[in-house]
Amino acid sequence: MTSKARIAVDAMGGDGGLAVMLAGVAHARRRAPGLEFVLVGDEAAIRAGLENHPNLTAASQVVHAPEVVASDEKPSQAIRRARTTSMGIAIDQVKQGHAAAAVSAGNTGALMAMAKVALRTMPGIxxxxxxxxxxxxxxxxxxxxxxxxxxxxxxxxxxxxxxxxxxxxxxxxxxxxxxxxxxxxxxxxxxxxxxxxxxxxxxxxxxxxxxxxxxxxxxxxxxxxxxxxxxxxxxxxxxxxxxxxxxxxxxxxxxxxxxxxxxxxxxxxxxxxxxxxxxxxxxxxxxxxGAVFLGLNGLVVKSHGGANEIGFENAIQLAAKMVRDDLGRRIAQDLGNFEARAA
CATH class of the missing domain: 3.40.718.10 (Isopropylmalate Dehydrogenase)
Structure with missing residues (x-):
């Protein structure tokens, strides 16, 4: 994996809202200039917020999402709206290969359900x-x-x-x-x-x-x-x-x-x-x-909902490190070796 990891960010998740998400992304960009981002959410609000973070403009693509998953929404309901929510579209960016990982501070149950349905589990998991x-x-x-x-x-x-x-x-x-x-x-x-x-x-x-x-x-x-x-x-x-x-x-x-x-x-x-x-x-x-969903065909990192900008930055840096070190390949290789020896 190259140092230019591309991270899809659910910009509308988390208790602090868009301002905290963008501030965290900006911090991550300053610490790792090679990072690139797909910012998913209300396009007008994101572009207005980017005016406060000029270092992100050239490194970010904005993808519009008309809806947001509520913090108390049931996973079964959220899955049905995956194609129109910032969380679901961020995960889809990973599925389509447009991003190497997705990061969200939104509803944990919904994120787990959407990620599992969209990305599926790795062979052997x-x-x-x-x-x-x-x-x-x-x-x-x-x-x-x-x-x-x-x-x-x-x-x-x-x-x-x-x-x-x-x-x-x-x-x-x-x-x-x-x-x-x-x-x-x-x-x-x-x-x-x-x-x-x-x-x-x-x-x-x-x-x-x-x-x-x-x-x-x-x-x-x-x-x-x-x-x-x-x-x-x-x-x-x-x-x-x-x-x-x-x-x-x-x-x-x-x-x-x-x-x-x-x-x-x-x-x-x-x-x-x-x-x-x-x-x-x-x-x-x-x-x-930063908590990681392990065993999926793609990387998804869950940030704590109440994380501040430094906390969200740490979640992004963790996702980037998982991408650079090709965590999925390591898991598949280790599990394959274990099952081969067991057989």
Whole structure:
């Protein structure tokens, strides 16, 4: 893949609206001048917004979309309007080969449904998975999947998620041999359901894969940096993700309350401000923004709906990196090698 990655952007998605989307795209363009964009949405509004970002004009194509997917719209309803919505048209740009990846901060369920219908799953992949980077105490972030695309999974699905997650970690985190673990209620071999134990047995037999299977991991160890990829079904993963986000906000709110409780605490805050700023930056979801739908015949990145311009820029940069490193080819190659050895 060349450095001139072309990214289709759903310019109308997200809580911040068009202004935040364009600002994020402009930031990404300044950091990576080789990027080009297809901006999908209300053409008149986009062109008016581009007047504030002259660096984007020559690098962007505007494609009009008369409708927008609502944040609370059911996926089944959104799919029927895919051809007229900014989200659906952005995904179609990838399907038609006009863009190498699509980025949207819109409705997650609708984005997943549209992407799966339009792009279909890769050969050998039964179900796509939603993967994201989680902050950790290790030298790099931790990849976690599935985060909500599949509420129920069998052992084969979990094995495929592990292969896809490892390929993603090799690309996003520049790891040669990522450490992969299955999320479980204990680390002992006999713990967990038959499905999880079966998936573990399959992964133990895949010693030839470019990953290191680290067995089981419990929820309280996800952020310790002990493994690089955590694999689970979408139901469990979504609960774990929301719990982690809620805990981060809870800790931040407790710190604010504690520092405001007395004059001595306020003085202590001023002294410890560099450390608290570092903590805030580490826990800020904008610094880890961008979840990827793995296993599709095309790249689609989901930005957090409440992301600011820096967060949306990070989602775009992630999409561009996946394109440059040809993530789809890596996944297909790893899965093909695994199944060939198994056969």
């Amino acid at each position: 039964d179900r796509p998975a939603l993967a994201a980077l989680m902050p950790s105490l290790g030298e790099t972030d931790t990849v976690m999947l599935d985060l909500g695309a599949n509420t129920e999974c069998d052992a084969r699905n979990l094995m495929q998620f592990a292969v896809m997650g490892a390929a993603y970690a090799r690309t996003a985190l520049d790891l040669e041999r990522p450490r992969v673990a299955l999320l479980n209620i204990g680390t002992e071999d006999q713990k967990g359901t038959d499905i999880i134990r079966d998936a573990a047995n399959q992964l133990r037999s895949g010693a030839h894969l470019p990953l290191e299977f680290a067995g089981f991991i419990e929820g309280d160890r996800i952020s310790r940096g002990e493994v690089d990829v955590v694999v689970c079904d979408g139901f469990t993963g979504n609960i774990a993700l929301k719990t982690a986000e809620g805990t981060a906000r809870f800790v931040a709110d407790l710190l604010k309350r504690a520092f405001r409780s007395s004059i001595r605490s306020k003085i202590g805050f001023l002294i410890s401000r560099p450390a608290t700023e570092l903590l805030r930056d580490h826990l800020d979801p904008n610094n880890h923004n």
